[in-house]
Amino acid sequence: MVNKEPTVRRPRGVRAGLDRDQIIAAAKTLDPAAVTMQAVAGVLGVDRKAVNHHVSDRETLLGLxxxxxxxxxxxxxxxxxxxxxxxxxxxxxxxxxxxxxxxxxxxxxxxxxxxxxxxxxxxxxxxxxxxxxxxxxxxxxxxxxxxxxxxxxxxxxxxxxxxxxxxxxxxxxxxxxxxxxxxxxxxxxxxxxxxxxxxxxxxxxxxxxxxxxxxxxxxxxxxxxxx
The missing domain is CATH 1.10.357.10 (Tetracycline Repressor, domain 2)
Structure with missing residues (x-):
């Protein structure tokens, strides 16, 4: 029987320890055209829902x-x-x-x-x-x-x-x-x-x-x- 490694889940919402400043800082590392909620989540190493918890959508993020x-x-x-x-x-x-x-x-x-x-x-x-x-x-x-x-x-x-x-x-x-x-x-x-x-x-x-x-x-x- 093969032992499977436990699935590592990315943190979500408040538990990810995120705030807007961290999200904005991550977005600023990307070319403006490449800024998406998923791309920012990838930079931060979290689930997209963790980003959505603080910022509702891409347009809001670009505005920030x-x-x-x-x-x-x-x-x-x-x-x-x-x-x-x-x-x-x-x-x-x-x-x-x-x-x-x-x-x-x-x-x-x-x-x-x-x-x-x-x-x-x-x-x-x-x-x-x-x-x-x-x-x-x-x-x-x-x-x-x-x-x-x-x-x-x-x-x-x-x-x-x-x-x-x-x-x-x-x-x-x-x-x-x-x-x-x-x-x-x-x-x-x-x-x-x-x-x-x-x-x-x-x-x-x-x-x-x-x-x-x-x-x-x-x-x-x-x-x-x-x-």
Whole structure:
């Protein structure tokens, strides 16, 4: 009679000794496209149900990994104690955009939920306070914060898209669009030949400059800004 070795079962649920941080850390070792609940369970050496006990599905897991990468980068943002509102906005904007870019292809999985809001609380408080001190009312300060955030989010997603897809840069798209167009469009043709990189830091800085100039005008049209 052959003695069979006892079957070794992978631990499940709470008994696996897992927590979300361990699951996220395991998922971060995988290429984003390869992240599945089973793949993460394999990295951890546990049954898939142990992972499901803490994270319900793949989309939730990808969101957690994205949020972890964002929070790690954004935590490095520091505001000068006596900075004016313009400087604070620049610091916030550059840090926010860089943090989203650091997330890479998973940026689309960043969701406006409790982890995201919690990560942003202190920085958001600084920006809102600076804008109010400059003369904005509460509503205008909130709208300014949202606008600045959206500007940076759009830029960051552009940067990620051009790095991770086969979509040609804007000048090339423009040249292709004009190749069979009649009549000629001379100004756009000239601009297209410049081959300007609209995904670089200079593009973001221009966007921030326009925001600051516009908000300054908004403050001037109302109460005089206090700097």
């Amino acid at each position: 990994v994205a949020m972890d990468a964002f929070a790690e980068s954004f935590s490095e943002v520091r505001f000068a104690t006596r900075s004016h509102w313009q400087e604070a906005c620049r610091t916030y904007a550059m840090g926010f955009a860089e943090a989203v870019i650091a997330v890479g292809p998973l940026a689309d999985h960043l969701q406006l939920g409790n982890p995201f809001v919690t990560t942003m609380l202190e920085a958001s408080e600084v920006i809102v306070r600076k804008l109010i001190e400059a003369g904005a009312d509460d509503e205008t300060a909130l709208r300014g914060l949202v606008l600045l955030t959206n500007i940076c989010l759009a830029h960051a997603r552009d940067v990620i898209a051009i790095a991770t897809t086969d979509v040609p840069p804007r000048p090339e798209l423009l040249r292709r669009a004009m190749s069979g167009h009649s009549p000629e469009i001379p100004l756009l043709a000239r601009i297209a030949e410049l081959k300007v990189d609209t995904y670089d830091k200079a593009q973001l800085e221009l966007s921030i400059d326009v925001f600051i100039a516009g908000f300054s005008r908004r403050l001037t049209d109302g109460d005089s800004p206090r700097t």
